[in-house]
Amino acid sequence: MNDQTRAVLNKVPQVTLAFWIIKIFATTLGETGGDELSMTLNVGYAMSTVILFGIFLVTLVAQISAKKYNPILYWLVILSTTTAGTTMSDFLDRSAHLGYIGGSLLLIAILVGVLVAWRQALGSISFNHVVDPKVEAFYWVTILFSNTLGTALGDYMSDDAGLGYTGGALVIGAALAVVAALYFFTKIPRTILFWLAFVLTRPLGATLGDTLTKPISHGGLNLGTLQSSTVLAVAMVVLVALLARKPAAEKIAEH
Numbered sequence: 001m002n003d004q005t006r007a008v009l010n011k012v013p014q015v016t017l018a019f020w021i022i023k024i025f026a027t028t029l030g031e032t033g034g035d036e037l038s039m040t041l042n043v044g045y046a047m048s049t050v051i052l053f054g055i056f057l058v059t060l061v062a063q064i065s066a067k068k069y070n071p072i073l074y075w076l077v078i079l080s081t082t083t084a085g086t087t088m089s090d091f092l093d094r095s096a097h098l099g100y101i102g103g104s105l106l107l108i109a110i111l112v113g114v115l116v117a118w119r120q121a122l123g124s125i126s127f128n129h130v131v132d133p134k135v136e137a138f139y140w141v142t143i144l145f146s147n148t149l150g151t152a153l154g155d156y157m158s159d160d161a162g163l164g165y166t167g168g169a170l171v172i173g174a175a176l177a178v179v180a181a182l183y184f185f186t187k188i189p190r191t192i193l194f195w196l197a198f199v200l201t202r203p204l205g206a207t208l209g210d211t212l213t214k215p216i217s218h219g220g221l222n223l224g225t226l227q228s229s230t231v232l233a234v235a236m237v238v239l240v241a242l243l244a245r246k247p248a249a250e251k252i253a254e255h
Contacts, residue, residue: 011069012130012139013243015194020201022239026075027147027205029232030082031154032213036225038087045091052084056144064136071244075236077140085147085202093152100156107149114142115195127194146195150202158207164219168207176200 013019038048059077066073092103118125118138130136157168179197182188212228214220 009068009131010129011063011066011074011136012128013069013071013074015128018239018243020197022075022236022243023078023198023201024205024208025232025236025239026078027082027150027202028209028212029205029229029236030079030086030147030202031151031206031209032225032229032232033079034083034086034090035209035213036229037083038090040225045087045095048087049084049091052080052087056080056084060140063140064133071240075240078143079236081140081144081147082202082205085144085149086151086206088148089151089155093155100152100160104149104152104156107145107152111142111145111149111199114138114145118142125191127191142195143198146199147202150199151206153199154203154206154210157203158210165207165211165214166219169204169211172200172204172207176204 034048034052037043037051038045043051056077059073059080063070063073063077089103089107092098092106093100096103098106115125122132122135122138125138126135127139130139154168154172157163157171158165161168163171176197179193179200183190183193209228210220212221212223213225214222216222
């Protein structure tokens with residue numbers, strides 16, 4: 001398979017600034033959407049996890065079955081991992097009484113285990129060229145647990161660490177800035193930096209989502225989970241649509 005064919009069949013988008021902006025919107029929406037189902041609608045963490053994990057499996061099968069990259073489908077799977085990750089993390093931390101530290105340590109172990117299994121099974125860990133269904137399956141399982149871990153880390157920083165939602169967002173933003181500096185000024189493997197950034201954008205979304213929805217007395221803006229989720233969903237749809245139009249415009253220009 002030559003490079004041109006691999007580019008056509010690649011199932012994931014280029015990792016650009018636009019990618020990370022949409023990712024942060026998706027993680028924030030995942031936080032507000034997961035809370036809407038489990039807390040506002042009082043479905044509970046366990047049942048919400050079952051429902052949202054089922055949605056994740058449906059979108060995952062559709063994504064793996066697709067023959068080429070589809071931006072709408074790709075970001076639907078990302079969104080399903082962020083919402084499922086929110087309730088999965090809350091179930092482990094609260095319903096299973098592991099606490100934020102215990103839940104985070106368990107999820108770190110699972111995430112490392114998935115990455116090691118990926119490397120052992122396929123010889124490499126790819127994030128920018130995903131063609132083979134086996135690679136794609138590992139890719140999405142890693143993303144699911146990355147987003148779940150990020151939720152637990154965000155909750156720990158804002159609650160147990162006493163940083164509050166704004167303080168947590170600032171700390172995580174600073175950590176992301178460090179990762180960006182390492183990307184531009186060091187030769188650390190890009191795969192490591194990608195997954196670090198992927199994990200860190202999730203607690204950033206979690207703290208931003210809590211800032212929007214939690215009561216003012218708790219440090220939030222009390223905008224409501226439904227209203228916040230609606231605004232975030234519209235913004236995300238617009239961004240994905242704009243990003244999807246760019247490659248099409250480039251193809252027209254080539255002709």
